[in-house]
Amino acid sequence: MASREELIFRAKIAEQCERYEDSIELLKQLIQNYGSLQDENERNLLSVVFKNVVGPKRQSWREIPVILQTFSKQEEQNIAKEYSAKIEKEIEQVCRDALELFDKYLIPNSGPDVGAKIFYLKMKGDYLRYQAEVSSGENDLKELADSSENAYKEALQIASIDLPPTSVIRLGLVLNYSVFLYEIRHDAGKACELAKQAIDEAAAEIDVPADNFGDCSMVLDLLRDNLNLWAIEVGEDKVFG
Structure with a gap:
């Protein structure tokens, strides 16, 4: 098993090369093997690489309604909607990967580091929000929105005190x-x-x-x-x- 120093070094190189998916996989290995991140720099790296993967997908998804207005044929609109559904699945997968890290490792293992816990709860709220953005089911949307708000509220409660x-x-x-x-x-x-x-x-x-x-x-x-x-x-x- 690679050392945490090697994994974080490889993740940084991948991020600098704009190979954000590779960096995420390396950080996932690090977190799954060692349970946590060590400092603010590592937390920021996690935030940056996930944002650089999910951000362009969210922007692409937002373009679909604009593109749909340029199509007059139903068949063309159906194809665009199928592509929108493909992007939605990609966004949801990125969010699930991030949320698993927060729920299973990072938040439980944040310990006495208040800044780390707030940081992870905020990111949890963000990635639940991104899921809510693309959710088409009313029940799913409510559940995701409620979970997102709970994460934000918990983080703000801690931040307001500490x-x-x-x-x-x-x-x-x-x-x-x-x-x-x-x-x-x-x-x-x-x-x-x-x-x-x-x-x-x-x-x-x-x-x-x-x-x-x-x-x-x-x-x-x-x-x-x-x-x-x-x-x-x-x-x-x-x-x-």
Whole structure:
């Protein structure tokens, strides 16, 4: 069996070569054999490679409704829908692979590392959300949405106690949870409320570590952009100029 050092080294090389599927397989071996990841760099690697696999598939799936509008023949539309179903299955498989790692290894083995547990719970919420996006069954959609929200809520409960309002992990969690509320729950009001609370709490924080300032500002800008867009839908003026 390869050492964890060799597996992580190979996974990094694969990621740098943009062989993201290879990197995922190597990280799966590492996690299955050794039970956990060791630090933030390894967690970020896991996040990056999964995102680079599922992201293009989600974008392709979103293009299908646009393409369907260009077809007038039913046969052509049926072929496009078949292709959409193929992409959906690929997305679901990537999500299942990620969720198995979170549920079976990473979350149970996160131990006292609060940042790691929040990170994994956030990713669990994300990949359940991606599954919910492509779900066609009403019962499946509800189950996936409820499970996704439970993961986000658990992560936010921990983050609100153990991480400062300017923590990039905490802000990234709020960003993704608010997107879930807007896109999956179709609740722009709650999405706005959550985003605005995070922005206000971060603004009230006096001490922001210098090495955290850039990333913190970037996530806050994304939250502000979303909040301004969503506020219009709930009948409010732009919140931030």
